[in-house]
Amino acid sequence: MTAAPQAAAPDLKIQVAAEEEGASWDEFVRAHPSGTFFHLFGWRRVVRDGLRHPVYYLVARRAGKIAGVLPLARVKSALFGDALASMPFCVYGGALAESEEVARALEQHAAELATKMSVDYLEVRNHARSRQDWPSKDLYYTFRRTLDPDPEKNLAAIPRKQRAEVRAGIKKNLTAVLDDGVDRFYDIYSTNLRSLGTPVQSRSYFALLRKVFGKDCEVSTVMNGNEPVASLMTFWFRDEVLPYYGGGLAAARPLSAYDFMYWDLMRRATERGTRIYDFGRSKKDTGPFKYKKHWGFEPQALPYQYFLVNSRAVPDVSPANPKYHMFIEAWKRMPLPMTRLLGPMVARYLG
Numbered sequence: 001m002t003a004a005p006q007a008a009a010p011d012l013k014i015q016v017a018a019e020e021e022g023a024s025w026d027e028f029v030r031a032h033p034s035g036t037f038f039h040l041f042g043w044r045r046v047v048r049d050g051l052r053h054p055v056y057y058l059v060a061r062r063a064g065k066i067a068g069v070l071p072l073a074r075v076k077s078a079l080f081g082d083a084l085a086s087m088p089f090c091v092y093g094g095a096l097a098e099s100e101e102v103a104r105a106l107e108q109h110a111a112e113l114a115t116k117m118s119v120d121y122l123e124v125r126n127h128a129r130s131r132q133d134w135p136s137k138d139l140y141y142t143f144r145r146t147l148d149p150d151p152e153k154n155l156a157a158i159p160r161k162q163r164a165e166v167r168a169g170i171k172k173n174l175t176a177v178l179d180d181g182v183d184r185f186y187d188i189y190s191t192n193l194r195s196l197g198t199p200v201q202s203r204s205y206f207a208l209l210r211k212v213f214g215k216d217c218e219v220s221t222v223m224n225g226n227e228p229v230a231s232l233m234t235f236w237f238r239d240e241v242l243p244y245y246g247g248g249l250a251a252a253r254p255l256s257a258y259d260f261m262y263w264d265l266m267r268r269a270t271e272r273g274t275r276i277y278d279f280g281r282s283k284k285d286t287g288p289f290k291y292k293k294h295w296g297f298e299p300q301a302l303p304y305q306y307f308l309v310n311s312r313a314v315p316d317v318s319p320a321n322p323k324y325h326m327f328i329e330a331w332k333r334m335p336l337p338m339t340r341l342l343g344p345m346v347a348r349y350l351g
Helices: 019-031 042-050 100-117 151-157 160-171 183-196 203-216 257-271 287-294 322-332 336-347
Strands: 013-016 058-062 065-070 073-077 081-086 121-124 140-146 175-179 217-224 227-237 240-248 276-283 299-301 305-308
Touching: 013 100, 019 042, 019 065, 042 203, 058 100, 065 100, 081 100, 100 121, 100 305, 140 287, 151 160, 151 257, 160 257, 175 183, 175 257, 183 203, 183 217, 183 227, 183 240, 183 322, 183 336, 203 217, 203 227, 217 257, 227 257, 240 257, 257 276, 276 287, 287 299
Parallel strands: 081 121, 240 276
Antiparallel strands: 013 058, 058 065, 073 081, 121 305, 140 276, 140 299, 175 217, 217 227, 227 240
């Protein structure tokens, strides 16, 4: 077991946030320099109601005022283990606090909660390593870049070979349209995930994301004439844009639809004054990792950290783990309707 942190500051009160505290929680997150879309209180509802996992949104107060927050959820399954994490199904998480003292107190509370629950481990998905006494692993990298206010300069910044793919999509007269619902997105995305051997979340999960986050959760679909070929669910947060869930049909690749899709989002983000394009996380040296590098994005390590309770080592639940290979190959051969039926039963544990 990892050694627990020292005792919390005596003038600090830490408890689980109540439902009605969402507005004040989000106000703190949006004002904090390290706040992310995944710290928003809406994820509490998404994970609790959409995926049916227990949530523990810790809030630290000093003199009645919020001094820090730490969102947590427990994901327990026979196949993938038992974890308390900040935040599952999200790229980023961890404590947001007014001081290092408060952050350590929140982490201590989370470690004590993980110990009390007797989970395998606590996982903290920080942008940067927050402490030296908790182990980490070198698996995930994020890709973020500052956008130029001029769309043409952003296009010119894409390396030549990848820029040619973007221009190819433009020359094919592809268009991107915003969708009110998630049906076209889900049909495309679920088909794409089946081809990768990855279980998909339910249609209702994506609909809930749209409902909870409103205009900050957008769906765009790339059209080849009247035919949808690729679709993307994007999150907007402060001055950042985060393309998060995306996929395409078999026709998408020869049409350069993926390249057009991400470029169209970058162009629109620039037009609305967005400063940061967050291309999301990818596993080191995988196809998506290399694809994002081809766009000129520099990988930045995500040193997720662990407080081990019943586990003896940092967990390995990556699809790259050889023990999942047979499952992935079998999933690729499964009929599409069956993957849509069974996928959510598995995907709700793949946080």
